Amino acid sequence: MPFCEKKCPYCDFYSVSYCRDTARLYTDAVIRNIKAYRGNAEIDTIYFGGGTPSILPVEFITSILQAVNENYIVNEAEITIEINPKTVNTKKLLQLRKMGVNRVSIGVQSCVDSELEALGRIHNYDEARKTVLSAYKAGFKNISCDLMLGVIGQTVDSLIYSINQLCKLPISHVSAYMLKIEENTEFNKQNIIDSLPCEDLVSDMYLLMVENLEENGFSQYEISNFSKIGFESKHNLKYWECKEYIGIGPSSHSYFNGKRTAVPNSLQDFIELDRQTEIVTEENPGSFEEIAMLQLRLKEGLCLTKFNNKLDSIMNKAIPFEKMGLLTISDNTIALTAKGFLVSNAIIGGLLL
Numbered sequence: 001m002p003f004c005e006k007k008c009p010y011c012d013f014y015s016v017s018y019c020r021d022t023a024r025l026y027t028d029a030v031i032r033n034i035k036a037y038r039g040n041a042e043i044d045t046i047y048f049g050g051g052t053p054s055i056l057p058v059e060f061i062t063s064i065l066q067a068v069n070e071n072y073i074v075n076e077a078e079i080t081i082e083i084n085p086k087t088v089n090t091k092k093l094l095q096l097r098k099m100g101v102n103r104v105s106i107g108v109q110s111c112v113d114s115e116l117e118a119l120g121r122i123h124n125y126d127e128a129r130k131t132v133l134s135a136y137k138a139g140f141k142n143i144s145c146d147l148m149l150g151v152i153g154q155t156v157d158s159l160i161y162s163i164n165q166l167c168k169l170p171i172s173h174v175s176a177y178m179l180k181i182e183e184n185t186e187f188n189k190q191n192i193i194d195s196l197p198c199e200d201l202v203s204d205m206y207l208l209m210v211e212n213l214e215e216n217g218f219s220q221y222e223i224s225n226f227s228k229i230g231f232e233s234k235h236n237l238k239y240w241e242c243k244e245y246i247g248i249g250p251s252s253h254s255y256f257n258g259k260r261t262a263v264p265n266s267l268q269d270f271i272e273l274d275r276q277t278e279i280v281t282e283e284n285p286g287s288f289e290e291i292a293m294l295q296l297r298l299k300e301g302l303c304l305t306k307f308n309n310k311l312d313s314i315m316n317k318a319i320p321f322e323k324m325g326l327l328t329i330s331d332n333t334i335a336l337t338a339k340g341f342l343v344s345n346a347i348i349g350g351l352l353l
């Protein structure tokens with residue numbers, strides 16, 4: 001759903017300003033594409049991502065869900081919608097819940113107003129807090145909040161404050177991302193890199209965050225994701241477990257029918273064409289390297305039992321990292337520690353090269 005009220009200065013996701021007429025045409029195009037992929041696929045997760053899908057009128061979301069239900073076998077699906085605080089009210093949340101959406105992912109980012117302002121967010125913390133409480137009141141028991149690390153002005157104390165505030169709310173999941181200055185963003189143009197907390201400080205923040213979230217009952221299950229027991233994101237787990245999924249919309253990605261594909265960043269084309277353009281990005285996905293890279297993001301790690309021919313060489317390469325406390329080895333499984341997650345790219349490179 002590539003529509004936002006206002007572009008955040010750090011964001012490099014594809015999105016345009018919201019306009020109801022365009023969103024209507026967009027919804028029609030989504031439905032056309034849902035029908036075009038129709039097959040015997042069983043759907044057990046549906047994810048409205050963005051952009052800001054919560055900016056769309058409920059009837060547009062309803063018509064998309066109806067199209068999925070009419071064209072696929074849908075089995076007790078986890079249905080998530082990303083929500084930007086200030087774009088929903090209790091009535092809208094009740095309607096979303098009523099039509100089967102059962103998980104919300106709310107872009108809180110920080111519980112400190114000066115940090116939210118520095119991030120160019122459209123909401124303050126009180127508005128984000130009220131959105132979480134309204135979602136809970138509307139019947140959502142599976143609520144995720146986004147938290148950002150390395151924000152301008154953030155300190156260890158302010159991060160701990162944000163975590164403590166979040167943990168007081170009726171939520172079951174936290175996604176925590178480090179702010180990265182991407183090339184095509186306002187922050188990059190402003191060259192704000194020197195104003196950000198330094199890398200060492202952000203690393204300390206990450207480790208403290210893991211510890212604090214765990215103390216509050218949120219177990220880490222992926223580099224950036226934490227949940228109460230049973231509330232891991234079923235949808236996102238599919239990406240890391242190398243399972244297939246269909247992405248619809250400009251800038252979306254799919255892994256379907258044995259190929260990885262991407263849709264170009266053009267809303268105009270997506271709206272006008274009968275079927276979205278798919279550019280093949282990977283003809284033969286599912287290589288050992290790809291599986292290893294994805295599964296090493298998970299706390300449960302990479303099990304090498306099925307990859308007998310790789311077992312000895314990878315285990316030998318893993319031993320020095322284990323001695324440094326960056327990973328653990330047990331039962332043919334390699335799993336990165338929190339410290340290891342901080343340097344995951346280097347470890348993965350070291351294991352696979």
Ligand code: SF4
Pocket residue numbers: 003004005006007008011012013015050051052084107
């Ligand atoms: S961060 Fe979210 S709300 Fe902000 S511009 Fe990006 S997609 Fe839109």
